[in-house]
Amino acid sequence: MRAMTVIPGKADSASVGEVAEPPETDGTMLVEGVLAGICGTDLELVSGEFGGDGANRLVLGHESLGQVLDAPPGSGFSNGDLVAGIVRRPDPEPCPACARGEWDFCRNGRYTERGIKGHDGYGAERWRVDPYFAVRVPAELGRLGVLIEPASILTKAWEQVDRIGGRSWYEPKQVLVTGAGPIGLLAALIAAQRGYAVHVLDRSDQGPKPQLVRDLGGSFLTNLEDLQVQPDVVIEATGAGPVVVESAKLLAPAGVMCLTGIAPGPSSIDVQMDALVRQLVVRNAALVGSVNAAKRHYADAVDVLLAADRDWLDRLITRTVPLSDWPSALTKEPDDIKVVVDLRA
Numbered sequence: 128m129r130a131m132t133v134i135p136g137k138a139d140s141a142s143v144g145e146v147a148e149p150p151e152t153d154g155t156m157l158v159e160g161v162l163a164g165i166c167g168t169d170l171e172l173v174s175g176e177f178g179g180d181g182a183n184r185l186v187l188g189h190e191s192l193g194q195v196l197d198a199p200p201g202s203g204f205s206n207g208d209l210v211a212g213i214v215r216r217p218d219p220e221p222c223p224a225c226a227r228g229e230w231d232f233c234r235n236g237r238y239t240e241r242g243i244k245g246h247d248g249y250g251a252e253r254w255r256v257d258p259y260f261a262v263r264v265p266a267e268l269g270r271l272g273v274l275i276e277p278a279s280i281l282t283k284a285w286e287q288v289d290r291i292g293g294r295s296w297y298e299p300k301q302v303l304v305t306g307a308g309p310i311g312l313l314a315a316l317i318a319a320q321r322g323y324a325v326h327v328l329d330r331s332d333q334g335p336k337p338q339l340v341r342d343l344g345g346s347f348l349t350n351l352e353d354l355q356v357q358p359d360v361v362i363e364a365t366g367a368g369p370v371v372v373e374s375a376k377l378l379a380p381a382g383v384m385c386l387t388g389i390a391p392g393p394s395s396i397d398v399q400m401d402a403l404v405r406q407l408v409v410r411n412a413a414l415v416g417s418v419n420a421a422k423r424h425y426a427d428a429v430d431v432l433l434a435a436d437r438d439w440l441d442r443l444i445t446r447t448v449p450l451s452d453w454p455s456a457l458t459k460e461p462d463d464i465k466v467v468v469d470l471r472a
């Protein structure tokens with residue numbers, strides 16, 4: 128069967144690979160691949176700079192949507208159901224976090240991730256998954272189910288913000304989101320659903336992003352100096368040093384900033400660190416990094432997508448490329464937000 132393959136650690140190795148049928152060890156449920164979303168992590172894996180030693184082929188695809196071909200009895204799934212696969216698997220030990228189902232907080236780094244680290248992904252004509260690691264996609268979401276995994280990154284991030292915010296009186300009103308890619312826009316969607324005033328920063332005001340933000344009732348900025356309020360919460364989705372530092376300086380007292388993005392780097396900037404530290408300390412500011420998601424965050428992501436305007440979500444998927452030509456999904460086009468691969472084409 129065909130799959131989206133890459134050799135991590137080897138540049139320009141992305142290809143339409145011919146691979147064996149998915150092994151039973153991947154799980155008892157057989158699924159037909161429908162869509163795979165492409166994100167920055169895939170671009171890093173394809174660049175050859177991350178994820179491997181250039182020796183082993185990996186099936187990419189961690190943002191998934193599939194249709195069940197063979198559901199094992201008692202699995203809770205039926206043939207024909209739409210499903211998305213969970214990305215991370217607990218480490219084999221397991222560490223205390225993984226043992227509690229908090230593999231997103233794995234302590235020893237020996238977890239695996241489908242399509243990213245040590246385990247083939249979902250970017251194939253067929254894949255297998257243990258039903259425990261599959262999430263039912265309500266039929267009404269249809270192709271939008273491919274957004275469940277990226278949305279799970281934000282339901283987890285918002286949970287972190289809430290937990291940290293809860294250290295004292297917490298009633299956020301103003302939210303700054305930095306970066307208007309899929310992660311930033313989904314962060315803004317959740318902020319808008321919660322009734323917060325949302326401001327989204329991006330470096331460019333070209334393409335569909337400004338209108339998507341306005342349709343959430345948010346304001347769109349290309350310059351942080353135009354932000355007229357102090358954010359109670361910042362969801363950072365660029366990973367760019369200057370944006371991180373400048374946004375942290377703006378935090379309101381007891382503000383929480385959640386870092387969700389990673390920039391390829393390396394880059395360095397001049398920072399007056401002692402002044403920044405003073406500002407963070409005297410305001411009780413909190414900066415927290417957040418990666419991946421546990422099972423409950425996927426369920427929360429389904430709820431977020433179900434509560435959203437379907438047309439708005441549909442506009443996030445700006446390009447669909449066939450599996451037969453999937454490496455073209457890796458070349459950025461000006462209006463791209465989320466590019467997905469049609470695994471049946």
Ligand code: BGC
Pocket residue numbers: 166167168169189214215240243276277280418419420
């Ligand atoms: C994925 C996460 C994953 C992270 C690091 C992200 O693109 O969405 O699930 O944990 O990459 O590998």
